[in-house]
Amino acid sequence: MKTERKEENAIVIDILPMGYVSEPRQAYKREPIVQAVGLDQFKLFELITKQGADVQIHDRVYIGDAEREKIERVKRRISYEDLTATAKLELPFVVEQIVRENESRFVDFFNKSVPITPKFHMLHLLPGIGKKLMWEVLEQREKKPFESFADISGRIKSLPHPDRMIISRILREIEDSNEKYHVFTSR
Template sequence: MREGHEQNKREFEDYAYVLDFLEYGYPEDTRPLHQKKPIAQAFGEKQFVMMELTFKDNQVADLAEKLYIGKGKREKVEFVSKMLKYEQLTPTAKTELLHVIKEAVKAQEERFVEFLNNCGPITNRMHTLQLLPGIGKTSMWKVIEEREIKKFESFKDFEDRVRKNIVDPLAKRIEEELKEPQKHYVLVKWKTTH
């Protein structure tokens, strides 16, 4: 089990982004049509879990649509059926994943600015920032120098001072952490242990 993942299970998602909507369920489901319910594969906005949602009758969803799945009255979703692993995602869901991760990162700007301001070295030779795609030693040192002068206040502040888009590297790292086992999980668990 992923480090920090047990903590994630204790908290519930309130919103999820649709990765793929299957009006008649999975193609390999051989039950008669009248026994099938519409389902979606989705991505949780805060805990970054992939899940299967069962929809209420006559409800549909668009790709990347943000749906309420929390406790209480839900407009479209009947219930969360199960948690999914990356390998269980449909080809459409895999294609959509990076896009919705970017939306989730933008929706939690404060959380990730805190990460950029506070993440530290993993070993004597490697800093957490270097795990972000496109952030090499030069960029890492620029981030560290800038945050010592003044903590970053927003993504825009980061991008103005470091001269680098940061949403894409954050989203790509989260996708990597979801796709396959990692030696270091830095973003999927951030804020659950800090």
């Protein structure tokens, strides 16, 4: 479902204008740090902003290889544990925003998901989907591919909020580094 490639864009989830307080360097030597989540694979990043760049929480910033407007460089990839308290609070809202903006990409998951093993299907990875609901999804998508989250919830009455299931799964993959299957995120 996903491919390993570089993130091109990210959404800011926290800004530390004076860097980390716990950093042993003197305050005037610290760099302004931005924590962000990638749009495609939900990778977590620590970014260094350009001098005088105005960056706000929920801003979309370019982090690809070409000329960057607000970001000087990508300092490193970080794990969920490295996020600040503010970033941890903002992460669910940003993930929800990304899922809603890219609805067709996540609806395709319902249309194109395949068995992982003979007894375990990709749909089982979503919270709340068991064998019975999985078979109902497979039957409905065989009749006609799903077009939107509203279409999914309309055709499958016991699946009222498929978008929330996707969001929950993405957050679980980000938060738990020991998760065996990464469907939407990159390790």
